[in-house]
Amino acid sequence: MTGKSPFEALSVETLSTRLGTNEALCAKIGKDTGAWRVREVGDGNLNLVFIVEGANGAAVVKQALPYVRLVGDSWPLPLKRSFFEYHALTRQEARAPGSVPAIYHFDEGQALIIMEFLSPHIILRRALIEGRQLPNIARDIGLFMARTLFRGSDLSMVTKDRKADLALFADNAELCDITENLVFSDPYFDARMNRHTSPQLDGLVAELRADRDLKVEAQRLKHIFAANAETLLHGDLHSGSIMVTDSQTRMIDPEFAFYGPMAFDVGMLLANFWMSFFSQRGHEQQGTRDAMRAYLLDVTLETWSVFRAEFSRLWRTERTGMLYQQSLFEDQGDRLGAEQALDHVLHQIWTDLLGFAGIEVHRRILGLAHNADFETIADEDLRASCEAKALKFGRHIAVNRRHIHSIDEVNQLAALIEQENGI
Ligand code: SR1
Ligand code: MG
Secondary structure, eight states: OOTTSOOOOOOTTTHHHHHTTOHHHHHHHOSOGGGOEEEEOOOSSSEEEEEEEOSSOEEEEEEEOSEETTTEEEEEOOTTHHHHHHHHHHHHHHHSTTSSOOEEEEETTTTEEEEEOOOSOEEHHHHHHTTOOOSSHHHHHHHHHHHHHHHTSTTTSOHHHHHHHHHHHTTOHHHHHHHHHHTTTGGGTTOTTOOOSTTTTHHHHHHHHTOHHHHHHHHHHHHHHHHOOOEEOOSOOSGGGEEEOSSOEEEOOGGGOOEEOHHHHHHHHHHHHHHHHHHGGGGOSTTTTHHHHHHHHHHHHHHHHHHHHHHHHHHHHOOOSSTTOGGGTGGGTOHHHHHHHHHHHHHHHHHHHHHHHHHHHHHHHHSSOOOHHHHTOOOHHHHHHHHHHHHHHHHHHHHTGGGOOOHHHHHHHHHHHHHOSOO
């Protein structure tokens, strides 16, 4: 199969024939296609994902479909998202080495990427639902975010290169459009594809959709998302986009990559930890998840603290871009000026990430794309109670984000809301 053939979706039955002569794949898993075992394992919303095992090893083949898999061919979606995923992965590997799967081959025409099979890794969301405490995730993800977000921005890059890259990723417009609608707008009105746990949440949902302050804040955040082309984002950094073992963490699936505000990745990620926190009650037998809840709040604290520390280190040692130039500060003997500016930048990220986190929580409960943390709670009353607490928390941090000063404060709020009865 070459990049020149017309696009055709792979299947378990056709993969060996179609990729049997692919040099990169054969080099990795062995040439004897008779020994290949192919499984389709994609459980995401958009793409096909195959694991191919051969005599010498295994690889993942990920292929975009010309439509949204979750919805079907009534929602067309361009294949070029695979191109953006490939280019985002190469940039992430350069900026945060060892944080993403290795790429073996990219075929733009077939919209497919052949990459490292991560084993025995599992999806972080699944691990958290199972109540597993991973010791390294906060450090690994905090470092990944600081390194990719800093090194993809005008704090670090040659301006001309960054502008060229910005132009390249600007074409990922359809994926941005998904986020712009599904995350920032649809949850706040009765959009066609929305769903929520009903009737239990009906009253609260109506209240939130009538909440003017919340709607205005969501639109202010959408404005920042759409207009602040600050750095190359992962664009969809939730716990379903991270694979883990006890000792390793890998970020996957950056097909939503584009130039946007640094706080978006950080906020979306932390929101997923807070949602996991609120969902734990749905997965426990009487108090057995107390330690898990404490662990999750610690993870948010450590992730943010690692992010800040690494971002600050890069600010002091790698600030070679056109923003906050060293020639204006350190070179003038004004190191304090550089620190003051750093403080300002981190404060802005902090304030905005709280907003993005609150909105992410809402869209996972009110919109189209729900998450397994809540969805796997079979008892609907219990699920609704967990979701209601998360919704209340999300509203508070989004609307009051300018008045919240520390992650301790946020975590105390989360713990208080989680303890409330009758929600
Ligand atoms: C129609 S796509 C729905 C969601 O799945 C992806 O993982 C993104 O989070 C997107 O918003
Ligand atoms: Mg994904």
